[in-house]
Amino acid sequence: MANQQNFDVIIIGGSYAGLSAAMALGRSIKKVLIIDSGNPCNKQTPHSHNFLTQDGKTPKEISELAKSQVANYDTASFVNDIAIEGKKIDNGFEITTQSKQIFSGRKLIFATGVKDEMPNIDGFAECWGISVIHCPYCHGYEVRNQKTGLFANGNMAYEFGKLLWNWTKYLTIYTNGKSGLSGEQIKTLASRNIGVVEKEIVKISHQEGQIQELIFSDGSTQKLDALYAKIPFTQHSNIPESLGCEFTEMGLIQVDAFQKTTVDNIFAAGDSTCMMRAVANAVYAGNMAGAAVSKELIAEEFGRN
Numbered sequence: 175m176a177n178q179q180n181f182d183v184i185i186i187g188g189s190y191a192g193l194s195a196a197m198a199l200g201r202s203i204k205k206v207l208i209i210d211s212g213n214p215c216n217k218q219t220p221h222s223h224n225f226l227t228q229d230g231k232t233p234k235e236i237s238e239l240a241k242s243q244v245a246n247y248d249t250a251s252f253v254n255d256i257a258i259e260g261k262k263i264d265n266g267f268e269i270t271t272q273s274k275q276i277f278s279g280r281k282l283i284f285a286t287g288v289k290d291e292m293p294n295i296d297g298f299a300e301c302w303g304i305s306v307i308h309c310p311y312c313h314g315y316e317v318r319n320q321k322t323g324l325f326a327n328g329n330m331a332y333e334f335g336k337l338l339w340n341w342t343k344y345l346t347i348y349t350n351g352k353s354g355l356s357g358e359q360i361k362t363l364a365s366r367n368i369g370v371v372e373k374e375i376v377k378i379s380h381q382e383g384q385i386q387e388l389i390f391s392d393g394s395t396q397k398l399d400a401l402y403a404k405i406p407f408t409q410h411s412n413i414p415e416s417l418g419c420e421f422t423e424m425g426l427i428q429v430d431a432f433q434k435t436t437v438d439n440i441f442a443a444g445d446s447t448c449m450m451r452a453v454a455n456a457v458y459a460g461n462m463a464g465a466a467v468s469k470e471l472i473a474e475e476f477g478r479n
Contacts, residue, residue, distance in 0.1 A: 179251075181207045183467055184269050184279035186257045186411060188212075190453050191444030191460035192285030193240040198464025200247030204471055207277055208244070209269065211256045219303035224311050225454045236453065253277075260413040266439065267417070280471065283463050284419075284427065284435075284442040285456075286411040293325075293350070293405060297378035304383035306401045312452055313400075314341040320399035323347070323388065325375075328354035330404050335368055338402060343367060346396075348388065350375050371396070409446055424449065433463035441467055 183199055185192045188210025199206040222233050244250050255271040262268075266280040292299045298306060306325075307313040322342045324335055327349040335347050346369045353360070353372050360370055373390040378401070380386055387397045409415070409425065420428045420436040426449070427442040429435055435442050443459035445451045 179207070179277055181205045181251075181277060181279040182471055183207070183281045183283060184209065184267065184277055185283045185285055186210075186269065186413065187285035187287060187444065187446075188241070188252065189237060189285065189287065189444070190240065190456035191287075191463070192283070193237065193244050194457045194460030195283050195285060195441075195443060195464035195467070196244045196250050196460075197240075197247070198461050199468055200244060200250040202464075202468035202472070203249055204468055205249045205251075207251050207253065207279065209253050209255055209257050209271060209277075212254060221316075222453050223313065223315065224452060225457070228453070233453070257411065257413060260417055262417065269413075281439045281467050282417075282441070283433075283460075283467060284411065284414050284440070284446060285444045285460060285463075286409065286414075286442075287445040288407040289410050291406045291408060295350075295375050295378060297380050298403075301378055301380050301383045301385055301401070302403075305380065305385040305399070306378070306403050308403060309451060310338055310341050310402070314338070317400040318342060320344065321397065323396075323398050323401040325350065325401055325403040325405070327351075329359075331355060332359045332363070334402065334404060335363060339366055339368065346371055348373075348375060348401075411446075414440070414442065414446075431462075432466040433459055434466060439470075 182204040183206045185195055185208045188208040192208055196206050196208050219233050221230050222236055223229055228236050255273050257269050258272050259270040260267055267282050268278045270276050318341045321344045324347045326334055331347050332355055338345055348371050351374055353370055375388050376391050377389040378385055385398050387395045389395050414427050418437050422428050427447045429442050429447045433441045433443045441463045443463040444456040
């Protein structure tokens with residue numbers, strides 16, 4: 175690829191949201207570039223669920239098929255790289271990548287996702303996406319009625335515990351230290367046989383990512399089949415912030431119903447914008463972003479003629 179090229183739209187992030195946006199734009203005959211490093215956050219997840227026509231496929235199978243279909247549109251281009259800097263220019267934006275390539279685009283779509291911040295617990299990262307899981311709608315059916323833990327605290331633990339009770343009645347909340355739950359919350363949970371353990375977890379014993387047991391700081395252990403976890407995250411890319419995009423209180427890129435950010439000509443879709451981290455949701459949001467961007471481009475071109 176040449177040192178610099180101009181595009182109608184640059185999409186940063188080429189997973190489900192980014193590819194979905196790219197397909198909408200490709201079908202709108204817009205020149206689009208997808209910048210992606212090929213390192214998705216769900217790379218360890220063995221199967222994807224709750225997505226019609228693709229239920230049970232691996233994340234890689236779904237994304238590879240999606241990429242091959244987007245590549246059928248000759249206005250779509252791909253570059254395997256990491257976008258590290260963005261700046262506003264007269265007719266849009268300029269993006270610089272890690273390999274020093276520079277691209278310009280009239281509009282941007284961020285589909286960069288988020289980076290999960292793993293706790294300092296031996297074995298946690300190795301189990302993430304396999305048996306340490308984040309979403310019952312994505313994974314709950316497969317571990318239904320099994321011995322399950324929830325790694326969370328405070329109101330989040332209470333509300334998420336109520337939800338998980340639908341999938342399993344063998345549920346324990348592990349607060350990994352002093353509980354932030356109220357006495358009333360603990361009482362309500364206990365009435366549903368949901369226990370609360372405040373012991374500090376030092377290790378997750380596992381077999382190729384499949385939990386065997388939790389090991390606590392006092393040397394005691396607890397066998398488990400699955401552990402849901404609510405852990406903090408950060409944005410994968412700092413470019414939206416550097417360009418002035420506003421964020422929600424939860425640290426997500428703020429967007430409207432059409433995936434438009436608070437900065438003109440910048441859109442965002444997928445996990446970086448929404449707590450509902452699911453393939454189907456990312457595909458929807460990307461499709462909406464692609465259509466909305468296409469509509470703006472067409473209106474601008476129509477107005478110039």
